[in-house]
Amino acid sequence: MSDKQKKFSALKNIGAPVVLMLIIPLLLASCLDDFKGIKKIKVKDPYNPAFAVPVAHVNASLMDMLRFANQDSLAQIDPDKFMRLIYHGHPYKAYLRDYVRVPMQTFTTGPFKYATSNDSVRVTLPVYLSDQTEHVFNFNNGEEITKLKIKSGKLIVRLRSTFRKSGDIDIKINDAKLKNGSDFIHNVAFSFQPAGETFTYDTFDLSGCYFDLSKGGISENTIIVNYIITLNPNSYYIRKTDAFNISISFDDIEFSYIEGFLGVHNIVYTPDSMLLDLFKNVEANKIQFFDPKIYIHFNNSAGIPIRIQPPDISAQSGIYSKQLTGSVLSAPIDLNYPSLQEVGKKSYTLFLATYQNSNVRELTNMAPSNFVSDLDITTNATGKNRNNFATDSSYLTADIVLELPLYGKAKDYRVEFDVNLDSIDMSIIEHIQLNVLSKNEIPIDFGLQFYLADTSRNILDSLVTSSSMLIKSGQVDDSGKVIKASQALTSFTLNKDILDANPDFKKIIIRAQASTLNNGNVNVKIYASNRLEIFTSIYIKLKIDL
Template sequence: MKNIRLKNITGFILILLIIMLGYNACVKDNFKYDKLTTNNVEWRPNIAVPVAFATLNLRDLLQDYDSTELLVEDGTGFLYVMYESKVASITAENLINISNQSYSENIPVPDLSIVGNQLYAKKEMVKTFDVIGDERIDSIILKTCSLAVTISSTYKHTGTIKFTFPTIKLNGQIFTVNVPISSASGNFNSIKDYDLSSYHIDLTSGPSNYNQLSYTVELWLDDSSSPVQASDNLSINFDFSSIKFSSAYGYFGQKNINIPLDSIVLEVYANAFQGNASVEDPKMNIYINNSYGMEIKANITNLSGYSNIYQPTPLILPSFYNPITIQGPSFNQIGQSLLTEMFLNKSNCNIKSVMSNLPHYILYSVDAQTNPNATPSLQTNFVLDSSKLDVDIEVELPLYGSAKYFVLQDTTEFDVSKFFKDLNPIDWVMFRTNITNGFPTDIGVQAYFTDSLYNVVDSLFERDTQFISSGVINSEGKVIQSTLQTTDVLFPKNRIKKLENVKYALFRGYASTTNNAQEAVRIYSNYGVEVQLAIQAQFTINQAQSDTIF
C-alpha cells in the first residue's frame, strides 16, 4: 500500500469554498489560468474577468498537506484513514525497584583469639536482602551500585580488616577488600566507596536459596604494648545504594500497572458540527509488546468514543479480550518481546456504532497486574533494564460508508480591507462558478462573514446552503460519471457595504452521500472537483479615486 500524509479531511471543503470566494492564493499552483477564457461563460456587456481554472483531486491535496493521521492508498486507489498511537510504555525502571541495603557488624574483645603474635577474629554472615512484599530475587547483574564501607575501631592497635562478599563477582573474581588500620590511637575511622557496576550478585547462598547475601569479615590486630580494654570494639557498616540492574532474576511479585485515562485524537472528526456519518467496516487493533519475563493480566477499564456532537459511547469488548493475559518471553527468549494482539471489528463488538457518533477522541484506561497467579514457588521471572510493556492502538477507517447532513465547520481570517482600500466605487460584483463534482457525495457549501466579535454580517449564499450534486455511482459505490453545476452569486452595493467590517469567514461544508445516504460509497484518491471561476463587476470611478481603491 502507498502511505500519504493528510492534513485534514475538511481541507478539501475549505479549499473549495476559498476558490469560490476567489481567494485563490491559498491553493498553491493548482490553478491553470490559460484553461479558462471568456468563452466559458456568457455575461451581459460589462467588465467580466475569467479568474481561474482548477482541477483538484484527493491525490493533489494529499501531496500538499501533512499531519499526524496517515492516509493509506491501496493498489486500486481506495483510501483508508489510519491513526496510530503509542498509548503506554511501562519501563523496567518504573516497575521494578531494588531497595538500598544496609548491614552492620561488630567485633568486640570476646571475639578475638590469639594467632601467633596477632589477635584475630572472623565472622561469616548470611543476611537477608530486603525486598518488597513477597518478591524473591535469585540474582542480579548490576548496572549501577555504590557500596559505602564505614569502619571505626577503638583498639589501640594497628592491623588489617578484610571483608569478602563471596557471591559478588566481576568476571568470576570475588569482591574482597583489605583495609589497613593505620593508627593505634584507639580512634581509627575509615569511610570508603566502591563502585559495583557490572558486578553479579548471587542471592541463593542462604538456606532459603533466595534473598540471601553472605559475607565474611576478618580482623588482624598487631602486637602492641597497649593493653586490650574490655570495652574495645571494631564496627563495620556496609551501605549499598543507587542499585540499578542490567538484569535480575527471581519472582517479582504482583505489581499493579495503571494506565490512567487518556485519549487518541481522531482529527477526521475534529471539526464535525452536526449530522450523521457511518463507516462500513471500522477497525481498531491493539498491539501489546511485552519483554518482561513474566505474565501480565490486563483489564481495559474504559474504552469509549467521545464526540463533539453526541454523548460518549462505550466500546464494549468481547469477553475473550477483557481481561486478557499477556504472555512474556521465556528464559530461552531473553531480550525478545512477545506480541499480544486484539482485533476489534464490527463482527465482535459495537465499534461501528461508536464510529457512527463521529468521535473526536477515543478514551481509554487500563489496569494490569504482573504474575496474576501469585505462586512465587512455581514462577521464575526475569527483567532487563530494557524490558518494557508497550501498548499501541491503531484505528483504521476505510473511506467506505455513508453520510447524511454531515457538517464540518472551521474559521479563518478574512479582512476585506486587505484587498480593497475603498469599497464605495464598487456598484456590484457577481461570481460565476462552474463546478464539476467527481465525489460520491452531495456537497453543500456556505461561508458566513463575521465581525471581530464573530457576529454574522452576511453570507456567501443568500439561501442557507448551496448544494452540488454528487457524481453518478455504480452498484459498487464507485463514481463512474461527474456532475456539473453552474452557480451565480450576486453581491449588490448594499451587500458589498456590509463587508467593510468583516474580519473572519466561518466556513461550513455539508456532505450527504447519494440517494439520501441509503447507499454506502467508496472514496478513491482520484476523486476530485473541477472549478471554473469568473467575476463580473461594475465600478463607478473617477480619476481621483483610481489610486485609492486597491
C-alpha cells in the same frame, strides 16, 4: 482616487469570495483558513461593464487534497489505493527499572572478640577472628530475588574496633563475582588509634558485580558473607573487653539484570487524549464509518506477567461522551512476555476493538473531537512467578491507534464560514453568474448554499435551492467503488433584484455540504486515486455611469 477608480477597485475585491464559494467543497475542514488569502482576481479591462472571466481549473486526487490540508501523514494507502485514516495517541513507554528497585541494605555483624579468661593477654602472633553470616535483602513490594547483576552502586564498609592493633579484614561473599569474573573478595585495612577506638570507613564500586541470592537454588534475597579479620602482632595486650564490629551497606544500587519474583507493581499511565481534527469545524449529522477499529499495540521486553484491566476508552464531542463497550472488554488483557531464554527480546500483544465485538461504530459516528483512554496496569497480578526478569532497559509500550477505513456513508457532512463584504460597494453590481463544469471520480455529492446575511449573521436570503448539488458523485458498483466519473454543468446567479431586496446585506455565509451516494444511504469506498476536476468561469455585469 476618482469615484470610478474606487468602484473598479471594489470590483476586484469580489474575486476572492467568489473563488472561495467554488473551492470550499474540495477542502477538508481543517484547512479552510488557508484559502482566505487567495489573491484577488484582476480585471483586465476596467472600463468594460460586462465581461466573463475564467476563475479556476482544479484537477486533484484525494491524496492531493489531504496533502494540501497537511493531513497526508494520516493516510494509509493499500496496494489497491484504498485509503484509511490513522490516528495515533501519544506514545507511552514505562521502564521496569522505575518500579523494581533495590533499596539500601545495611547489615551489621559483631562483636568479634578474642577468647580469653584473663582480663588481658599478650599475643605475639597474628590473631584471626572470623564468622560466616547470612544477610537477607529487604524489598518494598515483596520481591524475591535470586540473581542480581549490578549496573552501578557501592559497598560501604564501616569498622569499629577497641583492639589496640592494626590489621585488615577480608569480606568474601559466596556465589558472587567481581566485574572481572573472579570470586568476590574485598579487603579493608585499618590502623588502631592508641587514644581510643578505631573507626574505619571504606567504599567499593560494585559496578559489574554479580550476586546469586538463591543460596544454591533453595532460597531468595540471601547472601552468605564470610568475614575474616587479621590483627597484626604488636606490644599491646589484648583485653577481655576488646571488640570488633562490622557494618556493610549496599547503596545506590541500580541493576543491569535482575531475576526472581519481581513483585506486584501498579504501573503509572497518564490518561491520553487523541485529537481527531477530521471533524474540526464540521457539522456532521449522520456520518458512518462501516469498519472503524481501535488498536492497542503492546510491546513488553520485561520477563514479567503484566495484566491490563479492560481499557477505559471514550469518545467526546462537546459536552457528550460515550464509553467503549462490548465483548472485547469482557476480560483483562494478559500481555505476552519473553522467557528466561529470550532476554533482550520483546513480546507483542494486540487489543482490537471492531464493530463485531464493540460499539466502536457508535463512537466514531458521533463526530468526536477526541478519544480519551486510560489503562490500569499491574505486574504479577495473578500470583508469584519466580521466573521474572528485567534488564535496566526492559520496557512496556502501548500505542493506541484509531483506524478509519474510508468505507461508509455520510449525509449532510457540513462545514461553513463567513465572507465579509462590508468593504465592497454593492451599487456597482448589476448581475453575477458563476458557471461550474465538473468531472467527479469521488463517490460523494458536493453541494453549496450561500446565505446573504447582515453584520450580525441574521440570514436575509439564500441563493441555491436546498436540493441543488453542485457536483455529482461518481457512479459506483455494488462494492461501493467508483466505476465511472460523473459530469455536470451548474450555474447560479446573484442579481440586482436580490441585492435591492436586501439592503442590509454585508456578509455571505457559505455552507458546504457533502453526502455519499443516494443522499447518504449507500456505503462507498474512497481510494487515493479518485480525482475531481473543475472548470469555472464568472460572468459579471456592472452598473456604471461612464
